[in-house]
Amino acid sequence: MSTNIQSGSLVQIRRNSTAVPLPHAPAPTSFHLFETELGAHVMLVNGSRVFTISSEIAAALEGSEGDAAQLLAELGLSAPEYITGAPLTDSPIRSLSLAIAQKCNLGCTYCYAQEGGFGAQEKNMSAEAARAAVDMLLSEAAAGDSFNLAFLGGEPLTNRKLLRECTERAVALAQTKHARISFSITTNGTLLTPEDGEFFERHGFAVTVSLDGVGEVHDRTRPFKSGRGSYDRVLANVRSLLAMQQRMQVSARVTVTPANLFLRETLDEFLSLGFHSVGFSPMLSSPTGAGEMGKAEMDVMLAQMISCGEEFERRVARGERYSFLNMTNAMRELHKGTHRPYPCGAGAGYLGVSADGGLYACHRFVEDPAGAMGDVKSGVDVARQARWLAERHVHMQEPCRNCWARYMCGGGCHHEVIHRGRPACDYIRGWLHYCLQAYIRLLERRPEFFYA
Numbered sequence: 104m105s106t107n108i109q110s111g112s113l114v115q116i117r118r119n120s121t122a123v124p125l126p127h128a129p130a131p132t133s134f135h136l137f138e139t140e141l142g143a144h145v146m147l148v149n150g151s152r153v154f155t156i157s158s159e160i161a162a163a164l165e166g167s168e169g170d171a172a173q174l175l176a177e178l179g180l181s182a183p184e185y186i187t188g189a190p191l192t193d194s195p196i197r198s199l200s201l202a203i204a205q206k207c208n209l210g211c212t213y214c215y216a217q218e219g220g221f222g223a224q225e226k227n228m229s230a231e232a233a234r235a236a237v238d239m240l241l242s243e244a245a246a247g248d249s250f251n252l253a254f255l256g257g258e259p260l261t262n263r264k265l266l267r268e269c270t271e272r273a274v275a276l277a278q279t280k281h282a283r284i285s286f287s288i289t290t291n292g293t294l295l296t297p298e299d300g301e302f303f304e305r306h307g308f309a310v311t312v313s314l315d316g317v318g319e320v321h322d323r324t325r326p327f328k329s330g331r332g333s334y335d336r337v338l339a340n341v342r343s344l345l346a347m348q349q350r351m352q353v354s355a356r357v358t359v360t361p362a363n364l365f366l367r368e369t370l371d372e373f374l375s376l377g378f379h380s381v382g383f384s385p386m387l388s389s390p391t392g393a394g395e396m397g398k399a400e401m402d403v404m405l406a407q408m409i410s411c412g413e414e415f416e417r418r419v420a421r422g423e424r425y426s427f428l429n430m431t432n433a434m435r436e437l438h439k440g441t442h443r444p445y446p447c448g449a450g451a452g453y454l455g456v457s458a459d460g461g462l463y464a465c466h467r468f469v470e471d472p473a474g475a476m477g478d479v480k481s482g483v484d485v486a487r488q489a490r491w492l493a494e495r496h497v498h499m500q501e502p503c504r505n506c507w508a509r510y511m512c513g514g515g516c517h518h519e520v521i522h523r524g525r526p527a528c529d530y531i532r533g534w535l536h537y538c539l540q541a542y543i544r545l546l547e548r549r550p551e552f553f554y555a
């Protein structure tokens with residue numbers, strides 16, 4: 104196939120190392136065309152390389168169908184495959200989350216941990232299992248290596264004493280190895296105290312508070328077990344932490360269900376309260392099906408996300424901070440040209456630890472045989488881990504292998520895919536399509552945002 108490309112009609116916005124394609128269509132799979140007020144653009148799946156192109160090139164690519172590879176070669180855009188089908192093999196554990204308390208004082212309607220116990224009897228992690236987990240994480244640390252220890256539950260602050268012991272043990276162990284360790288906690292916020300804040304501040308915790316909306320909206324999905332709403336308690340507790348933030352960062356995480364689709368108001372309210380950032384995540388799979396998002400709700404969520412993104416664009420263009428976490432992360436990833444064969448580090452460099460010391464692919468797989476990976480005493484089940492990494496590679500997933508978003512999405516959260524399938528692909532592609540457009544606009548209007 105020959106083309107009539109004018110010299111200078113192709114402008115590379117960024118060359119790095121990832122890949123991308125089309126919004127809602129399954130093919131072609133090697134590129135994704137999109138437009139902004141600034142012109143026509145293409146994202147190449149192989150390498151997530153973004154270009155501004157002439158309308159002639161855009162039309163040629165659109166009509167290229169099976170000849171896209173040849174056309175891209177003629178344009179000088181061929182590159183070796185950045186991602187092969189080979190599964191990850193050498194994957195040292197860099198991050199562990201401890202289900203330090205498999206119990207909770209709330210009765211959230213959709214909880215993946217089934218009110219804390221993960222379908223089993225409620226329990227605290229033993230000191231022995233916690234120590235073994237910390238030691239496993241740091242046992243082979245070399246000078247300069249970085250690690251993260253996360254505390255989740257259930258509600259981790261129901262086992263506050265062990266949380267502090269683990270933190271201090273990890274700090275001491277990392278110091279002896281000249282390694283770096285960071286800490287995070289996801290909490291429902293109902294048990295937070297100023298003393299917790301001082302402890303988190305001292306150790307530079309990333310604190311994520313689960314909040315599902317403002318006032319009654321939150322109370323409907325996150326009540327105490329008695330049925331009473333938890334919003335006022337959380338807000339009262341979290342205020343002292345918000346005022347303390349120096350080393351510590353306190354963020355709000357909103358699980359989006361059909362009951363709280365008011366993202367823009369929620370975002371603005373939580374940012375005005377002083378949260379470091381606010382992020383949204385749709386509820387796609389709950390043990391009982393409660394709170395799961397359907398197609399119509401995902402469409403509403405996408406429109407709301409884009410509305411939040413447009414405000415982010417306006418604020419950032421004016422040089423203001425507007426910490427909409429999904430957008431901040433997306434801009435960072437697009438600028439890096441992130442491309443990956445998995446959606447996350449689950450089962451690779453990141454594992455979850457159950458209260459009994461069992462190892463699982465991540466915090467959501469705790470007590471779930473589908474994600475079992477050994478235990479803290481005998482270590483990672485390397486044969487199981489290798490099988491997981493081979494099976495979960497995005498090239499092994501349908502319909503992902505033909506999806507333009509495959510190396511940005513990575514195939515979707517393993518837990519949701521295994522337990523519900525892929526009900527959110529249009530949402531994922533729609534969001535990425537918008538983020539690509541926003542990336543081009545911000546790069547033009549506020550380039551310093553990317554180089555600060």
Ligand code: SF4
Pocket residue numbers: 500501502503504506507508509510512513514515525527528529531532
């Ligand atoms: S899960 Fe992600 S990669 Fe797979 S088809 Fe859906 S959007 Fe594409």
Ligand code: SF4
Pocket residue numbers: 446447448449464465466467515516517518519
């Ligand atoms: S599998 Fe899902 S829940 Fe677990 S770490 Fe990955 S994205 Fe998160």
